[in-house]
Amino acid sequence: MITIENVNKVYETKTSRVVGVDDVSLEIKKGEIYGIVGYSGAGKSTLLRCMNILERPTSGKIFIDEVDLLSLSNKELRKARQSIGMIFQGFFLTSSKTVFDNVAFALKAAGVPKSERKDRVLELLDLVGLGDKANQYPAKLSGGQKQRVSIARALANNPKVLLCDEATSALDPSTTKSILALLKKINKEFGITIVIITHEMEVVKEICDKCAVMQDGQVIEQGSSYEIFANPTKPLTKQFIQTVLNFELPEQLLESCQGTLVQLQFRGSIAGDPVVSDVLQKFPVQGNILHGKVEYIKDTPLGIFIMELLGDQQDVNNAIDYLQQRLKQVEVIQHA
DSSP states (O other): OEEEEEEEEEEEOSSOEEEEEEEEEEEEOTTOEEEEEOOTTSSHHHHHHHHTTSSOOSEEEEEETTEEGGGSOHHHHHHHHTTEEEEETTOOOOTTSOHHHHHHHHHHHTTOOHHHHHHHHHHHHHHTTOTTOTTOOGGGSOHHHHHHHHHHHHTTTOOSEEEEESTTTTSOHHHHHHHHHHHHHHHHHHOOEEEEEESOHHHHHHHOSEEEEEETTEEEEEEEHHHHHHSOOSHHHHHHHHTTSOOOOOHHHHHHOOSEEEEEEEEGGGGGSOHHHHHHHHSSOEEEEEEEEEEEETTEEEEEEEEEEESOHHHHHHHHHHHHHHHSOEEEEEOO
C-alpha cells in the first residue's frame, strides 16, 4: 500500500546542511494502522510530509498503491493527493467558516458538485459525532471537537490513506482516547490505511498494528507493535516502552530481598494461565510477587511480573527452568 524506499531529505543553506530523513525504508500494508514514534527533531513529521510530497525527498522513492508519487506531474500529484487525507496537531480549521463549510471546502476543492456536497458533509459529521455542530464556528468547539472536524474534512473525498501528524498531542488523555477510538472505528469500517506520527507510546499501544522508532532521521527499530513492546532492542525504544510499562523496583526493596528475582513475561492467551500457581505447587519454593501488570497492546494482553523466589538454590533453578519452558521469556534480574 505505502512503500518508502531509501528516502532522504536534506536541507541545505549556504552555511549548513541538515539531514531531516536519513535513508528510510518502510512497507505499510493496506488496512494497517502504522505508528511512527520519536522525540522532537527525530524526522518523523518530515517523513510523513514526504509521503504525500508536501516535502519533496532529496532522493528515494514513495509509492502509494504502486504509484510512484515522485514521477507524477503537478496536476497528477494534486489528483493523487485526493486519495490521501491528512490531519494535524493544530487542526488548521478556517475560523471564519462554520463546521459545515470547513468540511465542504475539501469537497469543493476536489470539484464535487454543490448539489452533492450537503449530504456528504452531514454524513461525515454524523460519522465523527458532530451532527449537531454543523452551524457552529470553530471558536465554539473544544479541542477534541476541532480534531473531529479535521478528521471529517480529511475523509471527505474517500481517501485510501489517512496521515495523522501528532493528531492527539494537543488533547487531554480522555479526549485522546476518544479520538483514537474514532480512528480505530474508521480503520475497521472503511479499511483506510492510517499512519500516525506521535511521541506518545500510549498511542501506539492503543491502536497501532505496527510501528517504527525514529532517531536522528533514521528508523532504528520497526516491527509489530506487540513485539516492540514485548522485546525492544534499542535503548531509545526501551525508554519509550518504559513510559508505558515501567518495572523498575525501588533500591531499598531490592536490598531487602533475600531470594532470586525474576522478571516473567506472559504473552497473548497465556496471560490468563495459572503459571505462577503451578510452579509453586510443583517445586518446594516460595514466591512473592513484587510488581506486575497486564497491558493490552491493541487488544492483545502482555503481562510482565517481577517475582522473588525463595528456597534451596537448586529448587529455585528448577523452578526457573520450568517457568522458562512455559513462558519462553524469563529473566533473572538479581541472584540470591
